[in-house]
Amino acid sequence: MKASSSGALSGDEYSRYLRDRLKQLEETNHGLRGTLEKTERERRYYEEMRVRYEREIRKLRTELEKLRAAPLIIGTIVEVIDDKRMVVRSSTGPRFVVNYSQFIDPKDAVPGAQVGLNQQSLAVVSVLPSAKDPSVYGMEVIESPDVSYEVIGGLNGQIEEIKEVVELPLTKPERFERVGVVPPKGVLLVGVPGTGKTLLAKAVAKRTSATFIRIVGSELVQKYIGEGARMVRELFELAKEKAPSILFIDEIDAIAARRVEDGTSGEREVQRTMMQLLAEIDGFDQRGDVRIIGATNRPDILDPALLRPGRFDRVIEIPIPDKEGRKDIFRIHISEMKLKKDVDLDNLAALTENATGADIKAISIEAGMFAVKGNKKAIGMEEFEHAIKKIMSNEQRFYINAKEMGVMFA
Ligand code: ATP
Numbered sequence: 001m002k003a004s005s006s007g008a009l010s011g012d013e014y015s016r017y018l019r020d021r022l023k024q025l026e027e028t029n030h031g032l033r034g035t036l037e038k039t040e041r042e043r044r045y046y047e048e049m050r051v052r053y054e055r056e057i058r059k060l061r062t063e064l065e066k067l068r069a070a071p072l073i074i075g076t077i078v079e080v081i082d083d084k085r086m087v088v089r090s091s092t093g094p095r096f097v098v099n100y101s102q103f104i105d106p107k108d109a110v111p112g113a114q115v116g117l118n119q120q121s122l123a124v125v126s127v128l129p130s131a132k133d134p135s136v137y138g139m140e141v142i143e144s145p146d147v148s149y150e151v152i153g154g155l156n157g158q159i160e161e162i163k164e165v166v167e168l169p170l171t172k173p174e175r176f177e178r179v180g181v182v183p184p185k186g187v188l189l190v191g192v193p194g195t196g197k198t199l200l201a202k203a204v205a206k207r208t209s210a211t212f213i214r215i216v217g218s219e220l221v222q223k224y225i226g227e228g229a230r231m232v233r234e235l236f237e238l239a240k241e242k243a244p245s246i247l248f249i250d251e252i253d254a255i256a257a258r259r260v261e262d263g264t265s266g267e268r269e270v271q272r273t274m275m276q277l278l279a280e281i282d283g284f285d286q287r288g289d290v291r292i293i294g295a296t297n298r299p300d301i302l303d304p305a306l307l308r309p310g311r312f313d314r315v316i317e318i319p320i321p322d323k324e325g326r327k328d329i330f331r332i333h334i335s336e337m338k339l340k341k342d343v344d345l346d347n348l349a350a351l352t353e354n355a356t357g358a359d360i361k362a363i364s365i366e367a368g369m370f371a372v373k374g375n376k377k378a379i380g381m382e383e384f385e386h387a388i389k390k391i392m393s394n395e396q397r398f399y400i401n402a403k404e405m406g407v408m409f410a
Pocket residue numbers: 151152153154155191192193194195196197198199200250295329332356357358359361
């Protein structure tokens with residue numbers, strides 16, 4: 001700024017100076033306000049981040065504590081004494097009187113329930129939910145199986161019998177009521193593996209729109225005391241929940257073999273599981289909509305208690321298919337395949353003496369595979385002969401029969 005000769009600013013100059021200065025200060029003020037807003041925004045952002053990280057730290061700490069926590073021992077409630085104490089059985093066997101947490105809902109603390117026990121005091125810390133997840137027990141649960149009677153070959157008589165004792169009680173219970181007859185509770189299918197026992201059970205489930213529940217007996221044989229019995233109880237609970245249902249127990253001999261008193265704890269555990277099975281069968285309504293089908297290929301070793309009236313009181317034998325049966329089964333399994341004219345069912349049936357339904361299915365698939373590998377347009381007798389050789393050659397029974405028939409497969 002230029003001063004006048006006297007050194008003083010003229011009035012005009014001074015007011016311009018003040019305006020400029022004011023403008024400058026306003027601009028600075030504006031800039032500072034912007035910076036303040038930005039800083040304020042940043043402060044809020046960092047504050048949010050701090051809260052978020054603190055939450056994360058808390059979560060990780062809890063997780064860490066959870067991971068470091070001592071494991072609980074699994075036990076089973078035997079009896080609730082009062083509102084403070086109960087008798088539990090640990091998985092290793094002995095029983096204890098223990099305290100239980102006040103947070104446990106008395107409704108859940110029922111005999112038989114599985115609980116988590118503190119390692120030192122064995123106090124009951126929590127009641128575990130009953131594991132009805134079928135996959136845990138190796139169960140197969142199919143709401144509506146896709147097997148019909150038409151895909152079962154050579155078992156017409158057996159299908160009729162199954163219809164009578166399993167299907168009718170489910171679909172037409174009034175017929176039994178009318179004449180005052182109680183339908184059999186359980187049906188035992190007896191036959192070697194692969195003869196179609198599972199197929200039959202599935203087909204009857206489909207026909208009656210029932211849920212199909214399958215468990216293999218050996219899955220019920222457990223290492224720990226009381227486990228097998230608990231599984232049987234839960235299995236029946238599941239069957240009732242899903243009713244109408246068909247409960248199919250495959251390899252039932254694994255838990256229902258005749259009792260041999262060898263006194264080992266493993267043996268006693270199998271017996272306990274079997275007793276629970278009998279109790280469950282006895283305990284449910286014969287006219288109800290849960291039907292039990294057992295399957296075994298060792299009826300000779302079954303405990304007679306299982307076969308008493310009111311339990312598995314109908315035994316249906318599922319034989320190895322005869323020649324006509326084998327023709328039927330071949331017809332079913334090759335129905336969708338493209339075949340050459342030389343494929344002859346009589347011939348196939350003659351070549352597969354002693355083959356089960358499962359063998360025939362495997363032979364049909366294998367013949368198809370040979371045709372695919374050989375890039376053929378259709379499957380011929382040659383492929384079937386190859387397949388029969390491959391599937392049956394390891395089986396002693398077939399060798400014997402093949403020799404008898406004068407047909408040798410080297
Ligand atoms: P396991 O005792 O080992 O369970 P299983 O007697 O129950 O044997 P399935 O599982 O029913 O035998 O049969 C196995 C397969 O073999 C079936 O999926 C089916 O394709 C075929 N199969 C067995 N028997 C027959 C049959 N009679 N008719 C048509 N197919 C059959």
